[in-house]
Amino acid sequence: AQSVTQLDSQVPVFEEAPVELRCNYSSSVSVYLFWYVQYPNQGLQLLLKYLSGSTLVKGINGFEAEFNKSQTSFHLRKPSVHISDTAEYFCAVSPSGGSYIPTFGRGTSLIVHP
Amino acid sequence: KAGVTQTPRYLIKTRGQQVTLSCSPISGHRSVSWYQQTPGQGLQFLFEYFSETQRNKGNFPGRFSGRQFSNSRSEMNVSTLELGDSALYLCASTPTGPYNEQFFGPGTRLTVL
Numbered sequence: 322a323q324s325v326t327q328l329d330s331q332v333p334v335f336e337e338a339p340v341e342l343r344c345n346y347s348s349s350v351s352v353y354l355f356w357y358v359q360y361p362n363q364g365l366q367l368l369l370k371y372l373s374g375s376t377l378v379k380g381i382n383g384f385e386a387e388f389n390k391s392q393t394s395f396h397l398r399k400p401s402v403h404i405s406d407t408a409e410y411f412c413a414v415s416p417s418g419g420s421y422i423p424t425f426g427r428g429t430s431l432i433v434h435p
Numbered sequence: 436k437a438g439v440t441q442t443p444r445y446l447i448k449t450r451g452q453q454v455t456l457s458c459s460p461i462s463g464h465r466s467v468s469w470y471q472q473t474p475g476q477g478l479q480f481l482f483e484y485f486s487e488t489q490r491n492k493g494n495f496p497g498r499f500s501g502r503q504f505s506n507s508r509s510e511m512n513v514s515t516l517e518l519g520d521s522a523l524y525l526c527a528s529t530p531t532g533p534y535n536e537q538f539f540g541p542g543t544r545l546t547v548l
Contacts, residue, residue: 353535364439364525364539365478372534411478415535422468422491423535427477 323348323414327426335434336404342397342429344412354395355413355423356386365411371395372417382406407433436461439528439540447546453514456543460507460528466490467509468537469501472523481524484509513545521547 328343346352353372357365369380376388386397395412409430413423440459448454460467468491469481480493484503501511507528513520523544527537 355536357539362541364541365527365537366539367536370534370536421535422480422483423537425478425480 323352323416323424325412325414325424325426327410327412327429329429330427331430331432333432333434334402337401339400340398340402340406340431342410342412342431344395344397344426346393346395346412346414348393348414348416351417352414353417353423354386354388355415356380356384356395356397357411357413357425358382359409359411359428361408368397368410402431402433404433404435406431436463439526439538441524441526441540441543443543444541445544445546447548448516449548450516450518452516453512454516454545455510455512456524456526456545458509458511458526458528458540460509460526461530461538464528464530464538465507466529466531467503467507468527468529469509469511470525470527471495472525472542473521478525481511516547518547521545 324347326345334340355370356368359365371378371388379385409428412426415421415423442457466485468483471479483491487503498514503509523542525542526540
């Protein structure tokens with residue numbers, strides 16, 4: 322079984338500042354990793370995904386994440402945030418190589434202040 | 436391609452009633468999953484249907500059920516509603532293949548009074 326821990330439930334930050342949202346996972350098998358974003362009153366939207374290859378993954382809206390196998394982490398970063406980045410962010414993991422339902426973390430609320 | 440659609444978007448019911456929610460996946464997607472999202476519990480997996488068969492199931496009571504039709508559209512039903520069933524119910528569809536990326540609909544906001 323897999324598990325995902327998002328270490329911060331809420332991250333406040335000022336506009337144009339950098340941000341890092343932390344995600345650690347646990348799994349006994351190889352995994353795929355995902356970050357989703359949920360804006361108010363909307364469903365989840367995929368930001369980026371790691372399947373294999375380069376450990377640095379670039380996504381939409383200027384976000385990127387780095388897969389660290391030894392630390393079982395997949396932290397999400399953005400060098401300069403905007404007010405419009407205020408949303409809930411979910412990290413998810415699923416076993417690779419089959420049709421599995423991803424396991425989601427509890428979410429991190431990113432609050433960008435002007 | 437049109438995205439995942441869910442109807443209705445908002446619903447108010449009273450305790451003891453039953454409710455049916457509908458989800459239309461992206462064209463060509465055969466897997467449909469349902470999630471319950473609440474502030475306290477986060478995103479919890481209900482069940483997944485693939486080619487009209489339930490393939491995976493989460494840890495929810497039997498009051499929660501679902502089905503999938505031959506055109507991949509899915510419905511979920513909750514019988515004997517409880518106050519704790521108030522939540523955002525999200526549907527996600529997944530294309531055939533091993534990558535498990537899910538495409539979410541906007542959700543149905545269910546309020547139980």
